[in-house]
Amino acid sequence: MKNTSIWINNREKSSQTIKQDMEVDVLIIGGGITGLSTLLELQNSNLKTILVERNTCGYGVTFRSTAKITYLQEQIFMNIRKTSYENALLYLASQIDAVNWLKNIVHSYHIDCDLKKVSSYLFTNEEENVAKLEAEYNFLSQNHVKVKKTKLEGINNILALQVDDSYTFHPLKYINHLKAMFSDSIYENSKVTKIDKKDGYYYSSVNNLQIKSKYVVLASHYPYFLIPFLMPFKSHVETSYIGAKRVKQCLDISAINIDKPCISMRYYDDGNNCYLIYLYQSFATCNIKSIKDNFDELKKLQKFDYMWSNKDIITNDYIPYIGCIYKNDDTFLIATGYNTWGMTNGTLAGKILADIILKKDNLYISLFDPHRHINLNKIVRLPIDLGCNLKAIIKSSKGNVNNSKVIYTKKDGRNVAIYKDEKEVEHIVLNKCPHMKCGLVFNEVEKTWDCLCHGSRFTLDGKCIEGPSYFDISFK
Numbered sequence: 001m002k003n004t005s006i007w008i009n010n011r012e013k014s015s016q017t018i019k020q021d022m023e024v025d026v027l028i029i030g031g032g033i034t035g036l037s038t039l040l041e042l043q044n045s046n047l048k049t050i051l052v053e054r055n056t057c058g059y060g061v062t063f064r065s066t067a068k069i070t071y072l073q074e075q076i077f078m079n080i081r082k083t084s085y086e087n088a089l090l091y092l093a094s095q096i097d098a099v100n101w102l103k104n105i106v107h108s109y110h111i112d113c114d115l116k117k118v119s120s121y122l123f124t125n126e127e128e129n130v131a132k133l134e135a136e137y138n139f140l141s142q143n144h145v146k147v148k149k150t151k152l153e154g155i156n157n158i159l160a161l162q163v164d165d166s167y168t169f170h171p172l173k174y175i176n177h178l179k180a181m182f183s184d185s186i187y188e189n190s191k192v193t194k195i196d197k198k199d200g201y202y203y204s205s206v207n208n209l210q211i212k213s214k215y216v217v218l219a220s221h222y223p224y225f226l227i228p229f230l231m232p233f234k235s236h237v238e239t240s241y242i243g244a245k246r247v248k249q250c251l252d253i254s255a256i257n258i259d260k261p262c263i264s265m266r267y268y269d270d271g272n273n274c275y276l277i278y279l280y281q282s283f284a285t286c287n288i289k290s291i292k293d294n295f296d297e298l299k300k301l302q303k304f305d306y307m308w309s310n311k312d313i314i315t316n317d318y319i320p321y322i323g324c325i326y327k328n329d330d331t332f333l334i335a336t337g338y339n340t341w342g343m344t345n346g347t348l349a350g351k352i353l354a355d356i357i358l359k360k361d362n363l364y365i366s367l368f369d370p371h372r373h374i375n376l377n378k379i380v381r382l383p384i385d386l387g388c389n390l391k392a393i394i395k396s397s398k399g400n401v402n403n404s405k406v407i408y409t410k411k412d413g414r415n416v417a418i419y420k421d422e423k424e425v426e427h428i429v430l431n432k433c434p435h436m437k438c439g440l441v442f443n444e445v446e447k448t449w450d451c452l453c454h455g456s457r458f459t460l461d462g463k464c465i466e467g468p469s470y471f472d473i474s475f476k
Contacts, residue, residue: 050186115168
């Protein structure tokens with residue numbers, strides 16, 4: 001078994017890195033689906049645009065995705081409808097548009113990414129949730145969605161909803177194709193460590209060099225450089241556990257339930273083997289008791305060939321933040337908080353961000369505005385999200401108290417964590433996340449150091465591979 005995402009088998013060589021000072025119109029920070037979608041949307045403009053990625057494009061959250069392209073998204077519409085039917089309807093329209101945009105991009109640019117049309121299912125196996133699915137059916141059918149009530153074969157369920165205009169794909173093949181198309185504008189292994197603004201321009205420090213730009217698009221998973229935005233008050237981080245196993249037959253379906261624990265599934269044919277990709281359980285990161293125990297729960301279900309985890313940002317009103325970070329200033333933009341649906345929302349974000357920069361009208365700008373009005377969902381969720389963040393900070397201070405292979409100590413006057421691998425080689429890192437100084441726990445399945453507070457992740461020897469931290473924790 002490989003303790004990594006199934007998509008990693010298609011890794012490509014790194015692109016160029018930043019080697020000199022530059023001046024551009026737009027600087028995009030982050031090489032996942034959001035960053036590359038934004039770059040794509042700006043290519044036909046007169047704006048000089050570049051994208052910088054601290055590691056390799058697609059190797060953050062994107063390659064850990066189950067890569068489903070659907071608008072049938074668990075309880076999203078139910079949650080949004082609690083405070084605004086109009087917002088739920090607009091969000092539905094945005095996701096249908098995003099599915100079609102992504103499909104059209106694949107076809108227009110002849111991208112070989114295993115795009116496959118599938119039937120998408122939303123199901124329950126609990127009597128108490130049948131009424132919720134009935135309400136969801138009414139919402140969708142009343143708003144011209146071709147949906148039907150059925151049962152999903154091969155899995156326990158009382159009722160399922162089915163739509164047929166959904167897709168699955170290979171996220172890294174998609175990213176790598178876009179990366180090849182715009183290789184002259186992409187710089188990998190180029191880490192931004194500081195952003196200053198002066199005289200109407202941004203000055204970003206990258207690899208000890210400087211990029212001057214009129215616009216900055218922060219397309220990282222968890223936004224950084226944004227202390228005034230107070231993300232911990234507006235969201236929490238959720239961790240999911242995923243496995244992929246060879247099966248005899250690929251079915252043209254994807255599915256997710258509305259019960260607990262969360263179950264999500266799809267199939268993938270790599271040309272040689274057929275795989276079932278199966279997600280089991282999602283936890284607010286603050287409630288994780290043991291990373292290894294959660295992987296062990298997944299192992300009990302199937303014998304997987306691949307196993308990995310993913311982190312998602314859940315916003316307190318269930319709508320992503322896409323747009324201007326500062327009021328009345330369209331020069332610094334973000335996209336984050338996709339509530340586990342990054343493939344559609346990352347594509348949608350690219351369109352919205354580009355339209356803001358190009359001063360074009362876009363139906364969805366106000367819905368996703370980071371400064372949208374406070375509603376009941378935000379009021380209810382704010383203390384819950386804040387409590388979850390505080391709980392994560394407290395829990396992280398204890399480290400891996402039950403892991404005999406991890407030692408927390410001081411070395412050269414600094415607090416460090418030491419992990420001994422199977423060959424008794426010591427891997428020493430600083431034991432605090434540089435983002436907000438939360439303690440780190442060792443993920444012994446994927447062999448990474450993880451921050452329970454906001455999702456930063458580091459390699460065995462301390463290289464930052466996932467933010468919001470933008471510094472390493474290597475001990476030197």
